Amino acid sequence: MREILARGTAALVIGLLVAGCGGSKQAQGPRPLRVWHWMTDREDAFNELARRYQSETGIEVRFELYAPSDLYEQKVRASAQTDGLPEVYGILGEMRGLASFVQAGHVRSLEDVMNSDNNAWRNTFFSKALAVNAFTPENPYGVVPGVYGVPIDVMSIQLFYNKKLLSKLGQDPNQPPQTWEEFLRVGQLAKEQGLIGFVSGWAELWLIDCFATNYAIHTMGLDKVQQTYDGQVPYTDPAWQNVFNLFAQMRDSGTLAEGIVTMVNKRAEQLFANEQAVFAFNGTWGVNVYDNMNPNLEYGIMLPPRIGDNSVVTWGGAGSSFFVNAKAPRQDEAITFLKWLTAEPQQKYLLETTHNIPSNRAAASELPDKLKAFADVIDAAIHPRLFSVQEDSKVIETFDKGIQSILIGESTGEQVAQLVAQAKQRETIRQAKSEQAEAAH
């Protein structure tokens, strides 16, 4: 009796484990097409579009939100390792990361679909929006050239300014400061009147990086920046020290919000929306965020203040994109859905509800004034994914943390330049060793 009991228990446990590890079968009907995203501000609009798509086609689409973006990224990477990605999903980060996903077979090439019908689908998009999801024949990752992602919006990152606060500081609310010196002077005035001059989520290193890269390109030109990434120009070059010194000037003028180096962008957005800060460095999505937080906020949008005569070139071009899982069984259905999602009516709906610039050019032809300011600079905008040489992420981290240490008055531009140069050297050696090890094996 005992033996029967023991064997029965063991069989039950093993059975339960096997059942638990196995997938569940859908009782009825096909599974919905799943779309993973991180865009909290677009959740309601996406769900409404999914409802409309189902009523038009009978196909159920389920948008699944995983936020914030770093958590989302973690989820996507973990799922990729177990081949558990949904039919449609977004890939955040650098071109190098996208290349890994493509080479691991997680992303379907859309080149054939884009080319069909005389490039009909391709021609609906802003070219830059497509370019950030495409690999050229010269790409250094060895990825088969072509388009891999579908952009759903485009964005740029600029400076928002509060018109009421500018008036309060004795400035013309319709003529925000255009030069670096004027900008610092207004920031100083704000500080004297108990206001915050400038906010941004500079605890999030990518926003610091964006600001710094804008000014690096603005002051030394894109070629020199790329040469630095390529190892031909050291970070100790005076041109880079000038970039670092801009942050020291912001710190010394009192323009920056207290604690900006540990401020997340959500908090920075609150401060600007609550009319406590004069300037905010933020992306196109800020329009939706600020309008929701404070419908009475009167603000304008400007390019970051220039140094010299030329305008600042800012980050932008592509916004959010979706990719089709090359391992999913229903890829054609996913592509059909993405074609529908990026068609003019749906893109117009997204524009109206979420105030993001559509990736569909026809839908973006009539934009509200605030968004127009962002759209106007898209063609001239730069996007790190389009750089011919990409900087190593460890070097970028050292660079951004170095700027934080300037902002808290701990380091000088020269010291940070040295640190970044050392990090660059270390990473170059490490990379070379890794390649040697691979060759040896």
Added chain:
Amino acid sequence: MAAVEQKAYKPYLFLAPAILLFAVFGIIPFYLLLKTSLLDWDGISLAPRLIGAGNYFEVIFQDPSFWHSFMKAGYVTLLALTVQNLLALFLAIAVNRPLIGKGVYRTIFFLPPILSEIVVGLIWVWIYDGNFGILNQILSSIGLDALTRPWLADPRTALTAVSIVHMWKGFGWGFVIFLAGLQTIPEELYEAARVDGAGSWYRFWHITMPLLMPVLLLVSILTILGTMQIFAIIIVTTQGGPAGHTEVPVWQIFSSMMGNRRFGYACAQGIVFGMILLVVSLIQMRLQKQAG
């Protein structure tokens, strides 16, 4: 003969589910961790590079920021071991006495540990805010403007500010364990000491503390292990900033994995970190044995 054979495998049959679970959730993940730590891999690529002990060499000899992060976690741990545990012990002793409403106090003291670390972190971010934070407003209102600062963004205060959040959140655990320990000490010992004319201080040092020593060691081990692995509060309050001043080992591991996409390196950091914690735990256990 057959009966003997049957008896021989029976214990293994009973052990099988536990071994299976341990293998699935313990041994296999550890094996994968160890294997990944020998690779240069971004977590996605199908062609990870085998670099042997390269990651370990880099962690141990070429990554000073990883070792600095131990110093920072060590500082928080030191504060937690002293301030947090003393507070917990003091409150446990206070509540262990006849006291009106002591059930209410017990509940209040145990509230912070059951709150989410994210919620606690966000509340303290609001308190510490450099622009409109309540702490600065209180300091200003009592004429201490000179002390106001962005507490989490000032390199001189950031780590201590984070430590305070951690201690506030964690002292309740120590409180409950100390209280349980105090309640196991027989009341007769105190009565006998009182009869002999021992004062409260004497009773504390010669009855309470010796009998509470195993509990104190247990709380110390838990505090060290818990505090060295501090992470969620850091991610909510400072994100490792300002300029890396609150970067602790787990943050470094997370950053290597998610920020720099170096999965192999992060695994090597994790194993080195785990080994150090293991050694610390073994030392503590040895001390506990000696004390017990």
